[in-house]
Amino acid sequence: MARKRLNSTFFNRKTLIVAEELLGKYLVRKSGDQILSEMITETEAYTGGHDLASHSSKGRTKRTEVMFGKAGTIYVYFVYGMYYMLNIVTEETGYPSAVLIRGTQNFKGPGILTRSLNIDATLNNKPLGKQSGLWIEDRGKIILKSKIKKAPRVGVSYAGPIWANKKYRFLLKELH
DNA sequence: ACGATGATGAAC
């Protein structure tokens, strides 16, 4: 089957489009001599500085700086004293948006996912690719719109009702 | 329903 590594062109588009199209793509992690690939089944879009659920709504800080970077850059942050969250920066450089990878076929939940794939803050601000040992492949799998469920993002009530209720979370209804 | 566990950012 055809197998194409997604580059910055894929990620340099509207965040909602990228988040939806990442469903069915394969997250590939190469660390040491082992390589794992997992089909992405759940994502969330954080659409820019105006999005009150996005870290970037705080403006440029040490933590959010990476979100202003080039599309396809890895944004990993540490939360709840235990878990790393994996995001991919989207849209034009200078526009602070990203997609959170929330789950794959075998790993449910963003914290479990990163733990299982050995993803931590050392990957932060690095580009997806062979160099970093983390990239995403299109393996030609077709995802029908009818198989995609849209829902509010998880754990963002602090953003207020307008932003917390937006259906910026994308899930595959059936896994196979 | 809640505790583990530490970085973050806002307030002081």
Add this chain to the structure above:
DNA sequence: TTCATCATCGTA
């Protein structure tokens, strides 16, 4: 420098 909060998860 303190303090509440947090893009979570397992146990209850």
